[in-house]
Amino acid sequence: MTADVWLPIPPDEIEGLPKGPAYRHWDGEETFPADPADCAFYVVPYMKPSAVGVRPLPEMRSVQVVQTLSAGIDHVEPGLKNLPGGVRLCNARGVHEASTAELTLALVLASLRGIPDFVRAQDRGEWLGGFRPALADRTVLIVGYGSIGAAIEDRLVPFEVAPVVRVARSARTTARGPVHPLTELPALLPRADVVILSTPLTEATRGLVDAEFLARMKDGALLVNVARGPVVDTKALLAELESGRLTAALDVTDPEPLPPGHPLWHAPGIVVSPHAGGPTSAFLPRAKRLLVDQLTRFVNREPLRNVILTTGA
Secondary structure, X not given: OOOEEEEOOOHXXXXXXXXXXXXXXXXXXXXXOOOHHHEEEEEOOOOOOHHHHHOOHHHOOOOOEEEOOOOOOOOOHHHHHHOOOOOEEXXXXXXXXXXXXXXXXXXXXXXXXXXXHHHHHHHHOOOOOOOOOOOOOOOEEEEOOOHHHHHHHHHHXXXXXXXXXXXXXXXXXXXXXXXXXXXXHHHHHHHOOEEEEOOOOOOOOOOOEOHHHHHHOOOOOEEEEOOOHHHEOHHHHHHHHXXXXXXXXXXXXXXXXXXXXXXXXXXXXXXXOOOOOOOOOOHHHHHHHHHHHHHHHHHOOOOOOOEEEEOOO
C-alpha cells in the first residue's frame, strides 16, 4: 500500500496508524500537500466550510474512501458528483455522541432553569429568585433517534423525565421502547414538553420544523436543535418566539454563523450556542481512534465502518 492518505490531524500525533500509506497533513490550507490525484483515502477537514472540504475532490481521481469527522455528511454531498463510482463515504459515528449529548442536556437545563437570566442578573449584581420549571416529569420527544439521539436519552434518564418519545425515519423497536416513524410526528408533538432535534440534514428533514410543526407543539414547550440549522424554518420559529408561546435553544442556526444583528440573537426565550456540540476535549481521542481503526481496515482490505453511501451505487 503506497497510496496517499490525507489527514487533517498531523500523522505524528496519531498513535497506531498502520504502515504502508504515505500520510499527508492537510487541514484546508490553500496549498495541497501533494497531488490530489494520488490520494486514496481522504479525511475531510473538521469544522471547515463546505467549499474548503470539497475543493480537492474534483482532482481526486484515485480516491477510494472519503471519511468525515462529523456525524453529518451534508457539507460533503455537493462534491460527490465529482467522484468516480465506487467511492465509499463514511461518517464519524461514535465520535460526537458524548459531546453532543452533553451539550443537549446543558441547553435543556439552561433553558428550563433560566441560567441565562441568572448570568445576566449576576452581571447586574441582582439576586433573581423565582419559580422555574424542572426537567423532572417532563415529556421529551427526540426527533432523529440514531446514535446521538440514543446518547441523549442515556443522559436524560437520570433526570426522572416522563416517558421519552423517539422518532426516526422508520419505525423499529429498541431495548428502551418503540421508535416511531416520522409519519406519526404530527400526533406526537402535542404531547411533548421538550422537542429535541438530532436528525441528519436530508431532503426529507430540510424545513421539517415549519409553521405547521411548531403550531402542533404545546404552549410553553421548548425546542432544542443540535441537528442542522436548515431543519428549522427560522422565520416560523421567530414568529412563535416573539409571541411568547414557545422557547428554543439552538446550537445550530439558519443562517450559520448567525450574523450580527440577526433577530434570533435577541428573540425572547432563546439560548444560542455557536455550533459547539462536537468540538470539545472529547473530540480528538475519539477521532484518532476512529481513524486508526478505519485505516487499519483499509490497509488490510477489511470492511469499513460507518459507510453511508457508495458513489455510483
